[in-house]
Every structure is written in C-alpha cells, then in structure tokens.
Amino acid sequence: MTGSGSGSSSGTRWIVLVVKVPAEPSRHRVAVWRELRKIGALSLGQGVWAVPDVPVFGAGIARALELTERAGGEAVSLAASGRGAQDGRRLREMFTAARSADWAEFLADCGKFEAELAKEIRIAKFTLAELEEEEQSLERLRRWHRDLTARDVFGAPEVSAATERLKGCVAACEDYAERVFAALHQVPEQRAPEEGRPAPEEGRPAPEEGRSAPEEGRSAPEEGRSAPEEGRPAPEEGRSAPEQGRPTPEEGRPTPEEGKPAPEKRRPAPGEESGR
Structure with a gap:
C-alpha cells in the first residue's frame, strides 16, 4: 500500500517502509535488515525504514520487499514527506548523520x-x-x-x-x-640485504677467523706425517741383515761331510774271508 503526502519546503520526498517479518527462523529477518542497511536506509524504529525517494534506492527497496514476502512477512511502502519544513530538515539531518x-x-x-x-x-x-x-x-x-x-x-x-x-x-x-x-628487477649483486638477514661480512666469519690457516688447521708434512726416517724402519733396523737374520750358506746348509752318510766299511771279498 502506498500513501502520499504534501511536499515540504525542502522539496525532498521519502519512501517509508514498514516491514514485519516472523521471528523464526531468524535468518529471514536478518537478511531483510542487512539489505536495508546495505543501501543506507535510515532506521526510524523497529521495522520502520526511510530513504530519499530517488532512483538510486529503487533496486534495494525491491530486494527488501522480495525478501520479506519470501519469508512470509508483510511490508508496506509509503511515499511521504514531513508535515512542515522542520520535519523535512530533521529527516535530512538524520540521514546525513548516518x-x-x-x-x-x-x-x-x-x-x-x-x-x-x-x-x-x-x-x-x-x-x-x-x-x-x-x-x-x-x-x-x-x-x-x-x-x-x-x-x-x-x-x-x-x-x-x-x-x-x-x-x-x-x-x-x-x-x-x-x-x-x-x-x-635487481640482480643479486645489487640487491641490498634484507632487514633481519645479516650481511655477508657480519654473518659469515672471515677466512682468517672461521677457517684455520693451512699452517694451523692442517699438520705440516713434517708434523702430521712421519718422515721416512721416523715412521718407517730403516733397512738396517726393520730388516735383518744377511749376516743377522739369515744363516750363511756355511751355517744353514750341511757340509757334504755332515749331510751325507759316511761310506760303509768295505766288506772283504770271498777269497779274503776264506784265507783268514
């Protein structure tokens, strides 16, 4: 139902909506409230809303009415204005404050x-x-x-x-x-170090600090490795000289006289035994 009223001295006409939606389920009431808030409608009381009667609010008003009917509620839209200039100014001030x-x-x-x-x-x-x-x-x-x-x-x-x-x-x-x-677009060499990440000079130790110099960290050949004279025995020490470790041919091998059995005694010939 649409009503009409006389225009005020400000010349502003308003659309006033009176909306009643069932309390349950509450989602329908919330949907209507959100739609009216979205378009900037001015709340005048419980279920009563007002907007200036200009085209920018037409689509939002239509959606609010559709949501109300879908929820099984009731809605009344009125074209109205204040009874006097003061009422019109008051509505305008309230809307502008919002x-x-x-x-x-x-x-x-x-x-x-x-x-x-x-x-x-x-x-x-x-x-x-x-x-x-x-x-x-x-x-x-x-x-x-x-x-x-x-x-x-x-x-x-x-x-x-x-x-x-x-x-x-x-x-x-x-x-x-x-x-x-x-x-x-910066190349890596030109890119400044990010905050929180130490620069290479700060976060990484210099070669002289973090790494031992060759003279310190690694043993010199003279220290870490045994010299041939120290680590390995000299031929004179580790190996027996032929005179010490091995027997000489005269010592290790028997002489012909020792290794061979002595010749047997000659047996007498038969003629000799009978002559005796």
Whole structure:
C-alpha cells in the first residue's frame, strides 16, 4: 500500500517502509535488515525504514520487499514527506548523520591501508603476492567510496576529505608497486640485504677467523706425517741383515761331510774271508 503526502519546503520526498517479518527462523529477518542497511536506509524504529525517494534506492527497496514476502512477512511502502519544513530538515539531518558515520568508517580504513603499506616498505617486503593483496584492498576501498557517494544524497561534510584520502591511498599503492618491481628487477649483486638477514661480512666469519690457516688447521708434512726416517724402519733396523737374520750358506746348509752318510766299511771279498 502506498500513501502520499504534501511536499515540504525542502522539496525532498521519502519512501517509508514498514516491514514485519516472523521471528523464526531468524535468518529471514536478518537478511531483510542487512539489505536495508546495505543501501543506507535510515532506521526510524523497529521495522520502520526511510530513504530519499530517488532512483538510486529503487533496486534495494525491491530486494527488501522480495525478501520479506519470501519469508512470509508483510511490508508496506509509503511515499511521504514531513508535515512542515522542520520535519523535512530533521529527516535530512538524520540521514546525513548516518552518511557521516559511514564516511568516518571509510576514512579509518584508509588510514589502516596506508599504515599497512608503510609497514611493508619498512620491512622491505617487496613481493608480488603482497602487492596483489594490497591492490585487492585498494579495490575494496574504491568500491566502498563509489557506493557511499551514490547513497550520500545530500552530501555529508566528510565527502571531500574522503575523496582526497582515497587519492592518497592510490598514490601510496602505486609507489609500493614501483618498489616491488624495482626489487624484483635487481640482480643479486645489487640487491641490498634484507632487514633481519645479516650481511655477508657480519654473518659469515672471515677466512682468517672461521677457517684455520693451512699452517694451523692442517699438520705440516713434517708434523702430521712421519718422515721416512721416523715412521718407517730403516733397512738396517726393520730388516735383518744377511749376516743377522739369515744363516750363511756355511751355517744353514750341511757340509757334504755332515749331510751325507759316511761310506760303509768295505766288506772283504770271498777269497779274503776264506784265507783268514
């Protein structure tokens, strides 16, 4: 059901929604509430919402009515205005105050974005993955700024500051992107050591400190290895001389007289034995 009222001196007309959704299940009531909050509807009481009667809110109002009917609830939309100039101004002030709160939240998120970029630069975290994440955050800020601008019908005081702050975020992200590409294009010799990683001169000991010099760490041939005269016995010591270790031919071999048996005694011939 749609009602109408006389226009106020401000010339602003409003759409007032009276929505009633069953308490259970609660998800339907929450879905309608989120949709109305998303489009920037001004809450006038429990189940009562108002937005300026301009085309930017038409699609959101239609979705809220559809969600209400789907949940088995009831909704009434009214075209209205204040009874006098004071009422119209009051509605406008309330709506603009809600938009100021949205812009304040946006400015706070811009500050968080800039602080995050400053941190990445301070710790020299120049990677494509981090750049992609920061660009996604910047895109979210851009969409948010676009939506707030669309619903800020009367122009809150924070609009100019928010627009300039977004430009600053864009410039900061572009600067970070240039730093990332510069770091990725450096050759290893030109790349400065990252913070937290010691430089080669600090983390690695110098050859004179960490490694023993050849004279210290390794034994010199004269010390570590036995000289032929010390480690190996001289032929005179380790091997027996022919005179000491081996018997001479005269000692080791028997003489013909010793090795052979003595000749047997000659037996007498038969003639001799008979003559005896």
